Amino acid sequence: MELKDFENLWRSNIADLEETQKFWDMRADEFNSYSRNNEGETRRQQILDLLTAKGILRNDAEILDIGCGPGKYALEFAKKVKTVVGIDISPRMIQYAQDNAQRQNAANTVFELSAWESLNLDECGWNKKFDLVFASVCPGISSSESLLKLCRASKGACFISSFVERSDELRDELHRVIFGRDPEQRWGKNIYYAINILWLSGYYPEISYRDAEFEHAWPLEKAVELYSSQLKRMTKSNADMSGIEAKIAEYLGKVAENGLVYEKVKSKIAWLYWCV
Structure with missing residues (x-):
């Protein structure tokens, strides 16, 4: 297969950025808390160890963190490098990142509200600006365009991570209950496309894998809102979800424990690192 074949396979629709922003705003509280748990700290340290071994976390380095969330990686990078710029589509994520940076006196960080898919590197002056362009999950x-934009913004190296396998036990069961079928297997395609597009574009990505298990706990009302949004996004449906939301609420009400809904997640995460 040629480069155009993989570009055609990996097409995205950026017309729903407003809906995407709402979804990640809804999860900002969770991610700000999750960034401090043991599993999150372990994964973060493993990535820091990798990048340190690559010699990219230098005291004169400038880093761009795409989808920075509440700043968990950016603030760790800031302890080792000259400057870090974090961008995210969610205003609430950015607010958390700014608050966390202020709390940690991380004056060498900047957090900006921006969607990577629509960001113009020329307008930002970001062509070949950063020593590392980083995007974790x-x-x-x-x-293909959003991937190769990392290469254009970097003058040193790039890193991305993505799920290649993932099982959300409760969400998958909800999908079967609501739609009468297993959810479509979504994981692994992005990394498969990314490796081939990078290789055919003249880059040499290194890949490694990590297993991860974690558990979420949401108040029942938040869980209904979250799963309703997720199932709509998974099915790419424009249909009215009100009836489906009632079914979700009924099902989650039965499995909730003391007003909380628990979700166990098992996953395999791929890391891609390459020089530009």
Whole structure:
């Protein structure tokens, strides 16, 4: 297969950025808390160890963190490098990142509200600006264009991570209950496309894998809102979800424990690192 074949396979629709922003705003509280748990700290340290071994976290380095969330990676980078710029589509994520930076006196960080899919590097003056362009499990890396934009912004190296396998036990069961079928297997395609597009574009990506298990706990009302949004996004449906939301609420009400809904997640995450 040629480069155009993979570009055609990996097409994204950026017309729903407003809906995407609402979804990640809804999860900002969770991610700000999750960034401090043991599993999150372990994964973060593993990535820091990798990048340190690559010699990219230098005291004169400038880093761009795409989909920075509440700043968990950016603030760790800031302890080792000259400057870090973090961008995210969610205003609430950016507010958390700014608050966390202020709390940690991380004056060498800047957090900006921006969607990577629609960001113009020329207008930002970001062509070949950063020593490392970084994106950890960022849904904004969703097409050949958004992937190769990392290369254009970097003068040193790039890093992305993405799920290649993932099982959300409760959400998958909800999908079967609501739609009468297993959810479509979404994981692994992005990394498959990314490796081939990078290789055919003249880059040499290194890949490694990590297993991860974690558990979420949401108040029942928040869980209904979250799963309703997720199932709509998974089915790419424009249909009225009100009836489906009632079914979700009924099902989650039965499995909730003391007003909380628990979700166990098992996953395999791929890391891609390459020089430009």
